[in-house]
Every structure is written in C-alpha cells, then in structure tokens.
Amino acid sequence: MANVSKTTRLALRGLSLVLVAAVAVLAGCGTVRRFVRLPRVPFLSKPAASSRTAPERPLGFFARRATQRFIKGAIKAYGGARNWRETEGLELDMVWKTVEGGRVVEDPALVQMAVGSPPRIRIYYSKIDQTFALGDRGAWAMMRQQPDRTPTLVDRARYTAVIMNFFLSLPFNLTDRGVVVRRLETKIWGGQTYDTLTLGFDKGAYPWRGDSMTLWFRRPTTVLERCLFISTAVGSAFGPPPNSLWITWENHVPLNGIPLPRRWSFFRAEADGAMKEKLFDIEVTNAAGNRSFLPVLFREPVIEPPIPRMPITIERTAPPLVTPTP
Numbered sequence: 001m002a003n004v005s006k007t008t009r010l011a012l013r014g015l016s017l018v019l020v021a022a023v024a025v026l027a028g029c030g031t032v033r034r035f036v037r038l039p040r041v042p043f044l045s046k047p048a049a050s051s052r053t054a055p056e057r058p059l060g061f062f063a064r065r066a067t068q069r070f071i072k073g074a075i076k077a078y079g080g081a082r083n084w085r086e087t088e089g090l091e092l093d094m095v096w097k098t099v100e101g102g103r104v105v106e107d108p109a110l111v112q113m114a115v116g117s118p119p120r121i122r123i124y125y126s127k128i129d130q131t132f133a134l135g136d137r138g139a140w141a142m143m144r145q146q147p148d149r150t151p152t153l154v155d156r157a158r159y160t161a162v163i164m165n166f167f168l169s170l171p172f173n174l175t176d177r178g179v180v181v182r183r184l185e186t187k188i189w190g191g192q193t194y195d196t197l198t199l200g201f202d203k204g205a206y207p208w209r210g211d212s213m214t215l216w217f218r219r220p221t222t223v224l225e226r227c228l229f230i231s232t233a234v235g236s237a238f239g240p241p242p243n244s245l246w247i248t249w250e251n252h253v254p255l256n257g258i259p260l261p262r263r264w265s266f267f268r269a270e271a272d273g274a275m276k277e278k279l280f281d282i283e284v285t286n287a288a289g290n291r292s293f294l295p296v297l298f299r300e301p302v303i304e305p306p307i308p309r310m311p312i313t314i315e316r317t318a319p320p321l322v323t324p325t326p
Contacts, residue, residue: 059181059182059183063183063184066184067181067183067184067197070184070195070197071171071174071175071181071197073222074171074174074217074222074224075171075172075174075175077221077222077223077259078171078172078258078259079256079257079258080257081172083256083257083258084115084172084258085115085116086256086290087115087256087258087289087290088114088115088289088290088291088292089112089113089114089115089289089290089291089292089293090111090112090113090115090168090255090287090288090289090291091110091111091112091287091288091289091291092110092111092112092113092284092286092287092288093108093109093110093111093284093285093286093287094108094109094110094111094282094283094284094285095107095108095109095282095283095285096108096109096280096281096282097280097281097282097283098279098280106127107125107127107128108125108126108127109123109124109125109126110123110124110126111123111164111168112291112293112297113164113165113168114293114298115169117176118136119134119161119162119165119166119169120134120135120136120165120293120295120298121133121134121161121164121165121168121298122134122135122161122297122298123160123161123164129143129144129145130142130143130144132156132157132160132161133157133161133298133300134157134158134161134162134165134298135295135298135299135300136295136298136299137299137300138158139154139157139158139161139162140154140157140299140300141153141154141156141157142300142301147300147301147302152235154235155234155235156235156236156237157235158235159233159234159235159236160235162208162233167227167247167264170215170224171215171217171224174197174199177202178201178202178203179199179201179202180199180200180201180202181197181198181199182198182199182200182212183197183198184196184197184198185198187216189216189226192218192219193218193219194216194217194218194219194225195216195217195219195222196214196215196216196217197214197215197217198212198213198214198215199212199213199214199215200212208231208232208233210232211229211230211231211232211233212229212230213227213228213229213230214227214228215227223252223259224249225248225249225250226246226247226248226249227246227247227248228244228245228246228269228273229244229245229246229247230242230243230244230245231243231244231245238268238279244268244269244270244271244273245266245267245268245269245279246266246267246268246269246275247264247265247266247267248264248265248267249261249263249264250262250263250265251263253287255287255288255289256289256290258289260284260287261284262283262284262287263281263282263283263284264281264282264283264284265278265280265281265282266278266279266280266281266282267279
C-alpha cells in the first residue's frame with residue numbers, strides 16, 4: 001500500500017509539472033523562456049501613455065517566440081553578449097560633418113562609453129571645448145572646462161548622451177527592461193530584404209517613454225543598417241518635439257568581433273516616415289575596445305573658481321630693545 005501511495009504521489013507531481021508548463025506556454029511567461037533560453041524581452045499590450053492611438057493587442061505566443069529568437073540571432077551576429085560584456089568600454093574618435101553655406105564644417109569629438117547599465121558615456125567636442133556626459137549621477141555639461149548648469153544645455157547633453165549610448169549598444173540592449181517590442185516584420189527597401197523590429201519604451205527605459213523606433217536589419221547578415229526614430233524628448237538640436245528622423249549606418253568594420261559602423265547619416269523624416277533632407281554625417285575615424293574607465297570620468301567635476309593669491313602671514317618689524325639705565 002505504501003508503494004502505491006508513493007507511486008501516486010510521483011504521478012501527481014509529474015502531472016502538476018505538466019500543467020504548470022502548459023499554463024506557461026499559454027501565458028507566455030518567463031518560465032518557458034528559461035527552458036528554451038530565449039532573451040527576456042518585455043511586450044506590453046498597449047503603447048506608451050503619450051500615444052493617442054487605441055490600445056494594441058498583445059503579441060501572441062508564437063509571434064513573441066519568433067521575435068525573441070530574432071533578437072537572440074541578432075546578438076549572436078554581433079559577436080554575442082559575452083563578447084560585448086568583455087569589451088568593457090569603447091573609445092571612438094568621431095567627426096560631425098554639416099554643410100553650411102556650401103562648405104563642409106567638421107566638429108571632431110572623443111566619445112568614451114562604458115559597456116553595461118546604467119548608461120555611462122562622455123562626449124568631448126575638442127573644437128569648441130564642450131563636454132556632454134551621462135553617468136550614475138545624471139547628465140551634465142561643461143563649457144571651456146567649467147561646469148555649465150544652464151537647463152537647456154543640460155537637456156541637450158542628456159539627449160545627445162542617451163541617444164549615442166543607445167545606438168552604440170545595439171542590438172545588445174534590446175533585452176533591457178523597458179524596451180518594448182511591438183512587432184517583427186519583413187520589408188523591402190531598394191530591392192533588398194530586411195527584418196524590421198518596431199520598439200516602444202516603458203518607464204525607466206532609454207531613450208524616453210513615448211519614443212518609438214523601427215530598426216532595419218539586412219538579410220542574411222542581420223546587420224543593422226537603418227532606423228526610423230520618432231523622438232518626444234526635449235533637448236534635441238532638431239527643434240521642438242516630436243521629431244521624426246532617419247538614421248543610416250554604413251561601412252561596418254569589426255571591432256572585437258562586433259560590426260561597428262564607421263559612417264552615420266541623419267535625415268529629417270515626415271510623420272509618415274518619408275525621408276527628407278540630410279542633416280549631418282558622423283565619421284568614425286578611429287575606434288578601440290577593451291577600455292576600462294574609472295567611474296569618476298562620467299561624474300560632473302567640482303571646480304572652484306580661481307581666487308587671488310593672498311599672503312599666509314603678515315610680517316611685522318619687531319620693536320627695538322631698550323636697555324634701562326641704572
């Protein structure tokens with residue numbers, strides 16, 4: 001009888017595990033993702049709060065799994081998550097190129113970024129002696145080696161640092177909490193087939209809640225070549241929000257096994273996604289990985305204004321000794 005009871009208990013335990021797995025499959029919870037080793041990717045049933053569209057239906061289980069597998073494949077195509085973590089930090093010489101009055105104006109910059117979360121990045125524009133940075137204590141700006149806390153400049157620093165950090169971290173950051181995957185589609189551009197991944201952003205995400213992106217990965221290499229970015233943040237150099245932009249990446253050169261684009265191009269876009277005039281280009285002239293940065297590099301320095309040098313002591317002439325007469 002005892003043997004029968006033990007067998008029954010084992011059978012019931014096995015049945016309960018089967019039921020738990022079945023419920024997990026139907027609900028699409030993290031338990032199944034753990035078994036099949038798929039990346040953790042949030043999927044919300046409605047768009048960001050700023051959107052006026054009707055709530056979106058959640059992705060079905062099979063669509064969710066297909067998207068997770070695609071993200072896993074994209075990370076593998078970029079050298080793998082482990083290789084990205086071991087890179088530690090990136091140091092890039094970049095040149096912003098704009099056309100003004102028929103001539104090309106160049107603005108060189110040194111970009112230093114620590115791999116991981118929270119985002120830590122520092123951008124120094126040597127020509128104008130300006131620094132934009134984002135660290136564990138927030139965004140900050142410096143002009144001519146002095147902190148500048150003008151609100152508009154700090155907003156600009158935050159916007160620039162966040163966007164640069166996000167794009168340099170793709171596709172590894174697609175599994176971050178707050179990145180909301182909305183759909184995976186196949187599209188044609190110029191006779192070339194792409195897998196497009198549309199993203200939203202939730203609370204605590206970078207860039208900002210309310211923004212949206214569509215990333216275009218070229219087949220069969222899964223290399224990221226273009227992005228339609230709708231930005232709602234203040235501080236951009238493109239005017240008051242919202243702003244629609246196309247970003248394209250070309251000339252991918254491996255850095256520690258990671259395809260790093262050496263040419264970035266930014267274009268204005270219509271609300272429907274139509275590409276308009278070019279805004280500027282960015283050229284990566286030199287790139288290095290495996291950089292280990294101290295956290296203090298990404299923190300706003302405390303610099304006291306110079307003061308006149310004052311003497312420490314005041315010399316006094318001793319009075320002459322007077323010998324009393326008898």
